[in-house]
Amino acid sequence: MHTTPLASTALAADVAALLPKRHQDEWTVSSAVRKEHPDHPATRLANGQRRFLLLLTDSGHTTLTAPAPAADTSLTVAGSAPAAVAGAALRSLLPRIDHDIIRLSPPRQRQHRLQYLAEIDSRLRELGTSAQRFDRADDTTGLSWQCGDASVNFTLRGTSATGSVTFRGSLGTLECFLAPFLPPHPGPGRVRTSPLRGCGGVARRVVAAFPHAVEADEDGLVQFADADGGPLRGWVMPRDINGPTGPTTPVSAGICGAGVDLMLAALPTIA
Secondary structure (H helix, E strand, O other): OOOOHHHHHHHHHHHHHHOOOEOOEOOEEEEEOOOOOOOOOEEEEEEOOEEEEEEEOOOOOEEEEEOOOOOOEEEEEOOOOHHHHHHHHHHHHHHHHHHHHHHOOHHHHHHHHHHHHHHHHHHHHHOOOOOEEEEEOOOEEEEEEEEOOEEEEEEEEOOOOEEEEEEEEEHHHHHHHHHHHOOOOOOOOOOOOOOOOOOOHHHHHHHHHOOOOOEEOOOOOEEEEOOOOOOOEEEEEEOOOOOOOOOOOEEEEEEEEEEHHHHHHHHHHHO
């Protein structure tokens, strides 16, 4: 498969359209020449200080690369579906870029945290959802809001570029809630896991909904992690592993390593 600059630019434009605006700035797309591979087409996506390169490979996959102070951060996405590429950028690449920006500007580290929360709060209000801000003694600041029958918290601690999400509500609401944080299903024949015997009805149901992305153990704990090596991790636990299972079954869930871009993209689903 031979890639062309036009194909790379077209994919980058589709990906940029799926990434949230930050500080009201649209993502821009421009051609880029790499010194090590001047003949291989690449495209630059930029939003303020944040930028990365998108490269279509001859094998039909997509490589995303962001320059960092020590070494390039790079990941490869199978295929070139815009939603899959944008999802990998949201879950894995952009949090690493934000981490470098915060690390290199110590005087503004607390300002970054407050700015991130303000962006999320503003988007929630645009969606008609009221959030309550809270501060804790351990240098944690957060927002809480309702998602259907569930209570949701998002917290940022210290100088971290990513936050933690907690969910308490029904299983039916959780199944919709989790979708933005997980990669899209890769298609028939590419499912990686099946539930263990005795893991409980909640675990079986969550694994059935996301068999490509989550795993369950015999204690009913469902876990997932970013397949591209990013900071995202999560878990789901029922209140009663042996209790009846249905849409209203109470469950708890936690997600750590969620970047602000991912949260902004997820809010229409989780607010």
